Amino acid sequence: MSSYHPQDQTLAQLPSPSAEEIAHSSRVIEYIVDKIQQQNGVIAFSEYMNHLLYAPGLGYYSAGLSKFGKQGDFVTAPEVSPLFGRSLANQCQQIFEQGGAPRILEFGAGSGKLCLQILEKLNRPLDYYILDLSADLQQRQQALLREKLSFEVFDRIVWLDKLPQSFDGIVIGNEVLDAMPVSLLKKTEQWRELGVGFDGECFCWRDYADDGEAVKQIQIIDDALGPLPEGYLTEINLNYRPWFQAIADASNQVVILLVDYGYEQAEYYRAERSRGTLLCHYHHRAHDDALVLPGLQDVTASVDFDAVADAAVTSGFKIAGLVSQAHFLLQNDLLKEADFGYLDEDTFAQLDLAQQIKTLTLPDEMGERFKVIGLVKNLDLDLPALQPRGS
Numbered sequence: 001m002s003s004y005h006p007q008d009q010t011l012a013q014l015p016s017p018s019a020e021e022i023a024h025s026s027r028v029i030e031y032i033v034d035k036i037q038q039q040n041g042v043i044a045f046s047e048y049m050n051h052l053l054y055a056p057g058l059g060y061y062s063a064g065l066s067k068f069g070k071q072g073d074f075v076t077a078p079e080v081s082p083l084f085g086r087s088l089a090n091q092c093q094q095i096f097e098q099g100g101a102p103r104i105l106e107f108g109a110g111s112g113k114l115c116l117q118i119l120e121k122l123n124r125p126l127d128y129y130i131l132d133l134s135a136d137l138q139q140r141q142q143a144l145l146r147e148k149l150s151f152e153v154f155d156r157i158v159w160l161d162k163l164p165q166s167f168d169g170i171v172i173g174n175e176v177l178d179a180m181p182v183s184l185l186k187k188t189e190q191w192r193e194l195g196v197g198f199d200g201e202c203f204c205w206r207d208y209a210d211d212g213e214a215v216k217q218i219q220i221i222d223d224a225l226g227p228l229p230e231g232y233l234t235e236i237n238l239n240y241r242p243w244f245q246a247i248a249d250a251s252n253q254v255v256i257l258l259v260d261y262g263y264e265q266a267e268y269y270r271a272e273r274s275r276g277t278l279l280c281h282y283h284h285r286a287h288d289d290a291l292v293l294p295g296l297q298d299v300t301a302s303v304d305f306d307a308v309a310d311a312a313v314t315s316g317f318k319i320a321g322l323v324s325q326a327h328f329l330l331q332n333d334l335l336k337e338a339d340f341g342y343l344d345e346d347t348f349a350q351l352d353l354a355q356q357i358k359t360l361t362l363p364d365e366m367g368e369r370f371k372v373i374g375l376v377k378n379l380d381l382d383l384p385a386l387q388p389r390g391s
C-alpha cells in the first residue's frame with residue numbers, strides 16, 4: 001500500500017488523467033527533478049512554474065495538449081465569443097485613426113482566435129505579428145488562420161520568436177500576464193520565498209532563499225498595506241518590469257492593451273486573501289495545488305494591476321486607463337457587433353449570442369473580474385473606452 005500524501009486529497013477531487021497523460025506527466029516530472037537535483041534539492045517556485053508551463057516540448061503550453069475551449073481545461077474570452085475580438089478591433093481602429101501605426105503585435109495568441117476575430121473585423125490586410133513562447137501553439141495558430149483567412153490577409157501575419165528590434169503600433173495580450181511565472185512568498189515572522197523540492201514520490205514545498213528581490217518587494221507592500229498576518233501566502237511577479245522595458249526599448253510610438261483577471265494592490269494583498277491567488281485548471285476544475293498533475297494543468301496567478309502600472313511607468317509608458325472588461329467592451333460597441341442581421345430568424349443563434357454577451361460582461365462572470373489596462377508611449381490619444389464611468 002502506498003503512503004498517504006497531502007496531494008492525494010486534491011487529486012481525489014479531479015478527473016483521473018488518461019494513461020497517455022500520466023506518461024506525459026512522468027516525463028515532465030523527470031525533467032523538473034533533474035533541474036532540482038542540479039540545484040541541491042530546491043528550485044524557486046517561479047522556476048518550477050516556468051518549467052511546468054514552458055519547458056520545450058513538455059510544458060503545459062509547449063506540449064500538444066488541448067487547452068482552450070470545451071475540450072480543454074479553461075475558456076478564455078476569444079473562445080467564448082467573436083464579439084470579444086471584434087470589440088477589441090474597434091478599439092484598434094480608433095487608435096489607427098488617431099495616428100497609431102497600423103500594425104498589431106499579439107503576445108500569447110493561444111488558439112489564434114483573437115487574431116482571426118480582429119482581422120475579420122478590420123477586414124483589410126494589416127501587418128500582424130504573433131509572439132508566443134509555445135512552438136506547438138504557433139503551429140495551431142498557423143493552421144487555423146491559414147484555413148480561415150484570405151491569402152492576402154494571412155500573408156501579412158508574421159510569427160516571431162522574440163521582440164522585433166523596432167515596433168511601433170499596438171501591442172495586445174489577453175490572459176498573458178497571468179501566465180507569467182510568479183515568486184511565491186510566505187510570512188512566518190519574516191517573509192521567505194518558497195521553492196519546490198522532490199520527496200522521492202512527489203514535488204513538495206521547501207524554503208528557497210531569504211533575501212531575493214521578491215522578498216524585498218513583498219516587504220514594501222506589507223509595510224504600506226499591512227501588517228499582513230502570520231502564515232500569509234502570496235505571490236510577486238518579477239516579470240512585469242523587464243517585459244515592459246523590452247517593449248519600451250523596441251518602440252517609439254506604441255499602445256499596449258492588456259486584458260486579464262486581477263486586482264488593484266490593496267485588494268490583491270487584502271489580509272483575508274491569505275492563501276494567495278494561484279489557480280490551477282484541469283478539465284474545467286479549478287483548485288490551488290500547483291504541485292499536482294505536473295505538465296497537465298494550467299497554473300496561473302492573478303495580476304496586480306498597480307505593479308503592472310508601476311512597471312510600465314518606470315519603463316516610460318503613460319497609463320491610458322484601467323477599466324473593467326465589461327466597460328471596455330461595451331464602450332467599444334459590443335452590442336452593435338452583436339446585431340448580426342442574419343440571426344433574425346434563428347432563435348437558437350440569438351440565445352447563444354445573448355449568452356456570450358452575458359459571459360463577457362456580467363459582473364459575476366468575466367465582466368468585472370477581468371480588467372483592461374491601456375499604456376501609451378509617445379502618442380496623444382483620446383480613448384474613452386479606457387476611462388471609467390463618470391471620470
Ligand SMILES: C[S@@+](CC[C@H](N)C(=O)[O-])C[C@H]1O[C@@H](n2cnc3c(N)ncnc32)[C@H](O)[C@@H]1O
Pocket residue numbers: 061068076077078079107108109110111114131132133134137173174175176179180
Ligand atoms: C492563458 S493563455 C491565453 C491565450 C490567448 N491569448 C487566449 O486568450 O485564448 C496564455 C498564453 O500566453 C503565452 N505567453 C505567456 N507568457 C508569454 C510571453 N512572455 N511572451 C509570449 N507569450 C507568452 C502562452 O504561451 C499562452 O499562449
